[in-house]
Amino acid sequence: MGKMNITSLGNKIKNEDISFLNRDVAEKVKGFHSSFPQYSQTPLVELKNLSEHLGINNMFIKDESYRFDLNAFKVLGASFAVGNFIANKLDIDIAKLPYSVMTSDEVKAKLGDLTFVTATDGNHGRGLAWTANQLGQKSKVFMPKGTAIERVENIRKENSDVDVYDANYDECVRMANDYANTHGGIMVQDTSWDGYEDIPRWIMQGYMTMANEAYEQLNSSGQRPTHIFLQAGVGSLASAVTGFFANVYSDNIPTIVIVEPEKANCLYQTAKADDGKIHNVDGDLDTIMAGLACGEPVTIGWPILNSYASYFLSVDEIYASHGMRLLGNPKKDDKRVISGESGAVTSGVVSKLMTDSELADIKNEIGLDENSVVLVFSTEGDTDKKMYRDIVWDGRYPSY
Structure with a gap:
């Protein structure tokens, strides 16, 4: 059995402003986003x-491998942040700056040459580089050691200056910020700190x-989730989706x-x-x-x-590898979902919670049972194809 730990903050006072x-x-x-021709x-x-196999009412997965032909969701945050930066620079509401206007000669002449800077493990950097390339601007991308070559090359294809x-990752964020400050670049990062909050907030909104698409799709099928499982790095995606669904389901938050x-x-x-304080984790952060x-x-x-949020789970690698195999080899006529390591971990967690007797206490604490309707997000496809094949084809990181 893979290692899984759970913690909860207990009864919460839901008073944080989520109006944005x-x-x-x-x-x-x-x-x-829909103004882009690729949308x-x-x-x-x-x-x-x-x-049915797991013993829950239903399970839905949002497949972001189709997003803008970039195989991951991250472009949503990067593009909206860049759009808002440009809108603020021009003092124009972003609603009046669709893709067709933002790429016009008139807007380009007003903006001049801009360089957008970021640190990334892959998907965010590709989304930022793609956005800059689409708008005729430049990008500079910092990537941490151990980054897959495929992810580097996908960013380079967007005419980006990228290096490993x-x-x-966190050290690369500081390097990128130093570069932006020294060279007049625009830092576009979902990590926030004192004095740097507007762009991370726009990324979350992006x-x-x-989440909005998933909400509309659930409504059209007459379904409402009882549980939403969200993977987290710095937590921007998790916070954005949590805030959105807390707003739309305010009468009964999943x-x-x-x-x-x-x-x-x-x-x-x-x-x-x-204790009310942020707690960082140091070291190589060596995870698939x-x-x-x-x-x-x-x-x-x-x-x-x-x-x-109700619960926080800390899990080892096998939940990601199990989720990848689970989604890539569907039961009966379920649709196949090609999901990468970061995209599949929540599906792997749900599956193991429902089938591994050693996790029964955690399952019961979370409240998963035959009445549960579960929503998960596959945030990336096979963005590292070699790793995907090593795991799904060849059994790397056995899921037991």
């Missing part, structure tokens, strides 16, 4: 046969397009469960400490869940999770 993550804002964000709604896959450094790799479990450690290998929580997101 409400449905009206989400509709405005989706309006911006289309990603699938919400209903896994009826898997649900002998540093972990992620709402994914049980929200945050999942992190054991080797980079900064939110779990922060929740477990329960590269998109979640972050040791410092997003400061503007933690209060949302503190108020509205």
Whole structure:
């Protein structure tokens, strides 16, 4: 059995301001994203046969491998942050700056040459580089040691200046910020700190397009989730989706469960400490869940999770590998979902909770049973194809 630890903050006072993550804002964000010619709604896959096998009412997975042909959701946050930066620079509401206007010669002449800077494990950097390339601007990307070559090359294909450094993710964030400050670049990062909160907030808002689509798709099928499992790195995605669903389901908020790799479990450690302080995790953060290998929580997101998330799970690698195999080899006529390490971990967790008797206490504490309707997000496809094949084809990281 894989290692899994759980912590809860108990009875919460739900008083954190989440108005910036409400449905009206989400509709405005989706309006911006839908102005891009590459936009289309990603699938919400209903896994009826898997649900029956696991002993739950139903399970839905939002498949972000289709997002803008970039194989991951991260472009949603990067593009909306860049769009808002440009809108503020021009003193124009972003609602009046769709893709067709933002790429016009007139706007480009007003903006001049801009360089957007970031640190990334792969998907965020690719999304930022793609956005900059689409808008005729430049990007500079810092990547941590151990980054898969495929992820580096995908960023380079977007005409980005990208390099891998002998540093972990959080160290790359500081390097990127120093570069931006020294060279007049624009830092676009979902990690926040004192004096740097606007862009991380816009990134969180950008992620709402994914949540908003899922909400509409669930409504159209007459379903409402009882449980939402969300993977977390710094916690921007988790905070954004938590805030959105806390708004739209304010009368009965689903049980929200945050999942992190054991080797980079900064939110779990922060929740477990329960002292009101942010707790970072240091070291190499060496996990196959590269998109979640972050040791410092997003400061503007933690209060949302503190108020509205129900449980925090710290899990080892086998839950990611199990989830990848589970989704890639569906039961009966369930649709196949190609999900990478960071995308599949929540599905792996749900599956193991329902089938592993040694996890029964955690399952019962979370309240998973035959009446549960579960929503998860596959945030990436096979963004590292070699790793995907090593795990799904060849049995790397056995899921038992």
